[in-house]
Amino acid sequence: MRSAFAVAAATVALVLSSAAHAAPKASGIEVTQAWSRPAAAGANGAGFMTLTNRGKAADTLVSIETKAATEVQMHQTSMANGIMSMKRLETGLALAPGQSVTFAPGGYHLMLIGLTKASKAGDRLPATLVFSSGARIKTEFVVGSGPKGAPAMTMPMDHMNH
Ligand SMILES: [Cu+2]
Numbered sequence: 001m002r003s004a005f006a007v008a009a010a011t012v013a014l015v016l017s018s019a020a021h022a023a024p025k026a027s028g029i030e031v032t033q034a035w036s037r038p039a040a041a042g043a044n045g046a047g048f049m050t051l052t053n054r055g056k057a058a059d060t061l062v063s064i065e066t067k068a069a070t071e072v073q074m075h076q077t078s079m080a081n082g083i084m085s086m087k088r089l090e091t092g093l094a095l096a097p098g099q100s101v102t103f104a105p106g107g108y109h110l111m112l113i114g115l116t117k118a119s120k121a122g123d124r125l126p127a128t129l130v131f132s133s134g135a136r137i138k139t140e141f142v143v144g145s146g147p148k149g150a151p152a153m154t155m156p157m158d159h160m161n162h
Pocket residue numbers: 075076086109110111158159162
């Protein structure tokens with residue numbers, strides 16, 4: 001018991017010291033209106049947000065880390081010949097200086113694959129957005145119906161068929 005505690009304490013110390021040594025990278029990226037819809041545990045959810053590059057350099061969102069889902073992918077929904085389909089953004093999402101991109105139903109979205117627990121309105125799903133510059137931005141996806149004016153779900157369970 002005592003040794004297990006010692007190992008845990010050493011691990012915490014290691015994590016803290018590595019965090020302290022990693023110089024925080026400045027980022028001009030601003031994250032606003034991050035939200036998600038209520039979903040059942042084990043289901044796939046979707047995350048939406050607005051990213052604005054207020055910096056002077058381009059940056060690319062390359063991955064999203066969260067304990068709320070098994071995996072997070074960036075997807076883009078598009079309509080071609082009347083058929084809606086989604087493709088994965090394999091190389092992430094690039095933001096030029098001054099550019100703003102909104103992830104919203106029917107367009108870009110984060111695919112939260114395998115939600116680790118059920119989420120209901122009012123919950124917050126913490127996540128870290130990782131950029132090619134090395135910047136890591138923490139945000140929280142607020143579960144609900146989204147900001148005013150958010151498009152309604154464009155098709156039922158639009159993430160079941162990936
Ligand atoms: Cu998707």
